Amino acid sequence: MIEIFEAIKQSAIEIKHLIETGDTGKSELENSTGDTQLKLDIQSDKIIESIFSKVPSIKQIVSEEQEAVVPLHQDGQYLIAYDPLDGSSLVDVNLSVGSIFGIYEDEFTGKNLIASVYVVFGPRVEMVVAQTDVKMYRLLNGEFKFIQNIKLNEKGKxxxxxxxxxxxxxxxxxxxxxxxxxxxxxxxxxxxxxxxxxxxxxxxxxxxxxxxxxxxxxxxxxxxxxxxxxxxxxxxxxxxxxxxxxxxxxxxxxxxxxxxxxxxxxxxxxxxxxxxxxxxx
Known part of the structure; x- marks a missing residue:
């Protein structure tokens, strides 16, 4: 599992650079839900797939931007479903966006989800990892540093x-x-x-x-x-x-x-x- 978290960190750093320098325009393609894909969506998807393809423990991946499950390593243990750049249409007005990852075993169902990660690209880049608890990390000087545990109150505002x-x-x-x-x-x-x-x-x-x-x-x-x-x-x-x-x-x-x-x-x-x-x- 550690190598998967490291791969997500690497992808976050590369996507951060992409957001800062990439083309925010629309492509000529649509995803499976009929949304016009932005060029940032497609490029972010390619970044993540390329990085995950080098992780032997990942058996299959499926992206919100693709039509089908992509097999990676036959002997892998984990299945990952991810949204490479959720909210990408907000980039051109400089609002925060993110990447979301669900890590599954055996098959892609909610009952088989064993961990999840999301990354927020805003004024600061933060990564939240949920396993037995929820931990937040922040990108500081090119590395993700632990900041705090996250715990909800019984009532919010x-x-x-x-x-x-x-x-x-x-x-x-x-x-x-x-x-x-x-x-x-x-x-x-x-x-x-x-x-x-x-x-x-x-x-x-x-x-x-x-x-x-x-x-x-x-x-x-x-x-x-x-x-x-x-x-x-x-x-x-x-x-x-x-x-x-x-x-x-x-x-x-x-x-x-x-x-x-x-x-x-x-x-x-x-x-x-x-x-x-x-x-x-």
Whole structure:
């Protein structure tokens, strides 16, 4: 596992340089979810695949930017699903973006996730590693140095409501309104990685991306985004659900499956459960 973390560190340093110097324009390609791929997405994907291809313990990889699983080393133990540059469209306006990695064994399902890592590219580059606990490292003078453990409080103060509001269910809109009326502060950049990172570092709150009328199964992808962050939030003492059940128990039928998702500290997630259970059809 250590060699995988070292590979992720190397990729982060190279992607940092790419963000600083690379072309932020659109390519002529689309990914599997129909999003136009930015040149940074494609280049970041190539950087990670090239580095992972040199790690013997990695059996297979699958990227949010690719259509299929890529075999690497037949005798490898680990499977890695990753989003090479989540929020890449924010680079040209100089907002924070990130890379997300889920490390699995045997097969790509939430129950088989054994570790997750994400990297935030902002004013500072920070890497968060979740195994038995959650640790944050910062890139200082070309090396990642341990900074702190991350632990959520039982109740937070931040609210990051995602998706298109006019497609929300009425009870979801009421939930979000009630949370704001209780004094929670809006923190939403449109980047999953920085928004969830902020909730984790500030001690708690709620990030939501529900099922909507236009996307009943949500927008965020299970293997590359939802599951890795669910693992982080659980190891930090919080929860991650799809509105009703634990996210990591959701079945995956295709590598690009999506899911509604709610991440947060316990009080906020329990509040979501109550509202969604009361409105369950």
């Amino acid at each position: 931040l609210n990051a409501p995602g998706s298109t509001q006019n497609c929300w269910a009425p009870y979801h809109k009421q939930l979000i309104d009630d949370i704001f009326n209780d004094g929670y502060r809006l923190r939403y950049s449109g980047g999953m990685v920085p928004d969830l990172h902020q909730i984790l570092l500030k001690g708690g709150g709620l990030f939501s991306y529900p099922g909507t009328t236009d996307r009943p199964k949500g927008k965020l992808r299970q293997l590359f985004e939802v599951f890795p962050f669910a693992f982080v939030f659980e190891k930090a003492g919080g929860q991650a659900i799809d509105g009703f059940d634990r996210v990591l128990n959701i079945a995956t039928t295709h590598i690009h499956d999506t899911s509604p998702c709610f991440f947060g500290s316990n009080e906020e997630i329990n509040r979501v459960k109550e509202v969604y259970k009361a409105n369950e059809k």
